[in-house]
Amino acid sequence: MDAPSIVLAEPNELLRKVLDDKLSMHGFNILPVVNGIELEEILDEKTVDLIIAEEFLPYKNGLEIIELANLKNIPVIIISDADLEEKIIEAFELGASDFIDKPFSPNEVLARAKNILKTKSRVNV
Numbered sequence: 001m002d003a004p005s006i007v008l009a010e011p012n013e014l015l016r017k018v019l020d021d022k023l024s025m026h027g028f029n030i031l032p033v034v035n036g037i038e039l040e041e042i043l044d045e046k047t048v049d050l051i052i053a054e055e056f057l058p059y060k061n062g063l064e065i066i067e068l069a070n071l072k073n074i075p076v077i078i079i080s081d082a083d084l085e086e087k088i089i090e091a092f093e094l095g096a097s098d099f100i101d102k103p104f105s106p107n108e109v110l111a112r113a114k115n116i117l118k119t120k121s122r123v124n125v
Contacts, residue, residue, distance in 0.1 A: 005046065008053075009034075009039045009051065010079070011057060016032055036059035036064065050097075051069050076095075
């Protein structure tokens with residue numbers, strides 16, 4: 001069985017590298033992108049199991065990312081430093097699988113990704 005593929009959409013190079021290293025170390029195939037255009041290209045070209053995306057991604061905001069993910073039935077975790085209850089609720093209402101506030105631990109992202117993918121595999125069986 002192939003390793004689950006995760007699109008990691010994060011414009012901050014250091015944060016993207018830290019998350020890429022953490023997730024890769026645990027067996028995930030990471031597809032890093034820095035903006036919404038690259039994210040759309042990946043979704044058009046590859047089968048993806050999960051999207052982890054910064055809410056304020058260049059060329060696409062978090063809500064647009066959720067809408068793209070919904071079209072392809074891909075769960076999405078939004079990462080944000082907005083810390084606004086309205087944004088969090090709106091993301092969930094649009095179909096986000098999870099929402100993580102900055103600052104966060106890479107271990108938290110790993111645990112949440114594993115949980116979502118475990119749940120997804122049970123549903124798709």
